[in-house]
Amino acid sequence: MSDAVELAPHRFAGLVAPAVDRVFGAGILAGRDGGGAELSQRYGGPAATGFLLEFRTRLAAPGGTVDETGFAAVTRYRDPVDCRRALDKQVAYGMIHRDPGGGLWATERGLAFLAEIWQVHAEVTEELWAGHDDRVLRLVEAFGRVLAYALVLADAEGADAGAAFAATAPPYEPDGTPPGVLLLNRLGTMRYHRADAHAAASAGAGHDAASATALPAGPERLAIDLETDRRAAGPYAALTAEERLGVLADLSALPG
Template sequence: MSDGVELPPHRFAGLIAPAIDRVFVAGMLAGRDGGGAELSSRYGGPAATGFLVELRTRLATPGGTVSGPGFAAVTRYRDPATCQRTLDKQVAYGMLQRVPDGGLCATERGLAFLAELWQLHAEVTEELWAGHDDRVGRLVPTLGRLLAYALVLAESDEPGAFAAMAPPHEPAGAPAAVLLLNRLSALRYHRADAHAAAWAAAGHTATSIAGLPPGPERLAIEQETDRRAAGPYAVLTAEERLVMLADLSALPG
């Protein structure tokens, strides 16, 4: 393989997105089915822990907060009033607390839950991707490079979901498989912001894009999403892009 392979960043962004989604979803489902439901129930169930799980890559960081605009970007396809009521419940459960700028952070109890969730994810992903150490070992540093470059690019953009959720919390000694899960999680928000920018530029809202049927307009928005999401992949050679796609495609899930 060589850099002459016809796989430019914008094409690769469209090809890699479903592979990223598949592997990420497999890891999260393994956590849910491998003890996550029981763990959540000990802290009050989904009504108490839902946003902690969703926002874990930032809230697990010591002193980590998610700003009000960042939260709105992460939940852009959901009803804002419903999200705020859900937050109120999780604050009442003592899992989250609001900060003066309108954002939120985890309480001591919330951090205890996230520490247990982190350990659970480490255990289930190690089992899920057992026998694929070489692939995981290649993917983790590759994703690290992508996230680092995406963060540089994001400095010139409007704050969005990616800025709210990246870089992910990575304590010393974290196993490679859980690093993979959470780096994939953060990278998905980069594409989510690209998609939101693409449909907004086409005159859509979060509501109208959800109801847009397949067709030329939808295709044009997806192609624009690929173009906007392509930036970080320029840091990889064409060969590295192919290896990343092959490694993700080979992982179980």
């Protein structure tokens, strides 16, 4: 099979994005409905836990921190004033510590919540994707290679690398992490890789995050989407064209 003819990385980037969104969203929703919402309430509710969940792949790691640039990048599609107010509440709840420079890390209470949400995600993804063990393992392996290559490319890009991806990758994967959690978090970090690509494509077209997402369907939006695909494509060169097709098939077959 020819990579150039069958499924080049930039074409794959556009096709895989909605599939990744669907599977990741299904896992997160299952976590919320399968005990995550109740768990959050025990720690103060979404007002106390929201950013811990969002930044879990970094903040759960020993010594894991998120800097102000990374926080702004991950939340770029939301009102910054609202995000700061929400963060203030989570600091006040004692879930997140914020240093004078804006750096964030989980408190002991925050780490306890993250340990429990890891268990919730393990249980719900095992149930959600029951009977699809082989598919999950193939996807874990494939996105592991994609993620590793994305980190290599980001290191080579240096200051030009995407800040949202840098704030969430590599995901924390302690020994014994179940395949469903590995897949959920690897998909999540690659979503931020695409978000960075979209932000860069939007900026190149003279838009910020808000104005780009508000564009109606048409040539200008299409051009940004195509440039996003091009910028997001690099890590998928870690897969052969046949493997890319397999990833699409496996994602499509997962329930959710």
